Amino acid sequence: MNWFSNLFKKKTKNNTSNDNSDSEWDAFISFARGEKYFFNSEWNDALYHFDKAIEKDYKKDDIFELRGMCLQALGYDYDAIEDFNKAIIFSPNNCNLYYNRALSKEVILDYEGEIKDIEKAIELSKQDTQMNRQYNKEAIDSGFRNGVVGLYEIGILRVKSRLEFDNREMNKDYCEEQLKLIKRR
Structure with a gap:
């Protein structure tokens, strides 16, 4: 009977890891959709999918840069600055992140x-x-x-x-x- 209990516990653990990989896959799919819309300049749709990817804990470091650019294009410059701040944490030597953030600071008169x-x-x-x-x-x-x-x-x-x-x-x-x-x- 002990072997049966152990077998059941292993399935539970495996199911949990599958749930994590499913969640990671869903996050990746959301990010990929966001990228597709981003490169077609469909800012609202891109933003929606980037938000979904972040909700699902997507880990790719350029997600905040892309979402920041969407927010910027939609006129949400304070939010764009926050995303560029996060992107700079991941990539502090990326000159373009500072320039993009500067563009939003221009709009808010900073x-x-x-x-x-x-x-x-x-x-x-x-x-x-x-x-x-x-x-x-x-x-x-x-x-x-x-x-x-x-x-x-x-x-x-x-x-x-x-x-x-x-x-x-x-x-x-x-x-x-x-x-x-x-x-x-």
């Missing part, structure tokens, strides 16, 4: 954070890695002669220009208010 992220992206993009060689190739193919560094440097110029403009407009508004006050006296 200029200091945007500048810091772009500067970090520039710093990391200068390292000789396979990933950076690929990023450089893609940037050059898109018309940026200086590769990905050139793309990121344009981002820095853009944010600094925007800051100067905002400061001039604020000063202009302040001066106009002061003139109105003087005229009232």
Whole structure:
């Protein structure tokens, strides 16, 4: 009778491991569907499947990058920043994660954070890695002669220009208010 009990216990353990592999498989399927929709720019559907994969504890490290890009495309920039933060934990030397996060920081008007992220992206993009060689190739193919560094440097110029403009407009508004006050006296 003891052997029968042991046999039953082993089946229970095996069933549990099958449940785990089924769950892992379901998570993989959700991620794969999310990728399919992502690469077709179907952001809502991609986001839905990435969320399902994360709920099922999917472990692939780029899921937060892809979901962050979906959130960004849908205008959920605060959530996108959170996902890029998680992606950076998995891949702290990926310059593109910092640049993507900077794009969302631009939308929420976090200029200091945007500048810091772009500067970090520039710093990391200068390292000789396979990933950076690929990023450089893609940037050059898109018309940026200086590769990905050139793309990121344009981002820095853009944010600094925007800051100067905002400061001039604020000063202009302040001066106009002061003139109105003087005229009232």
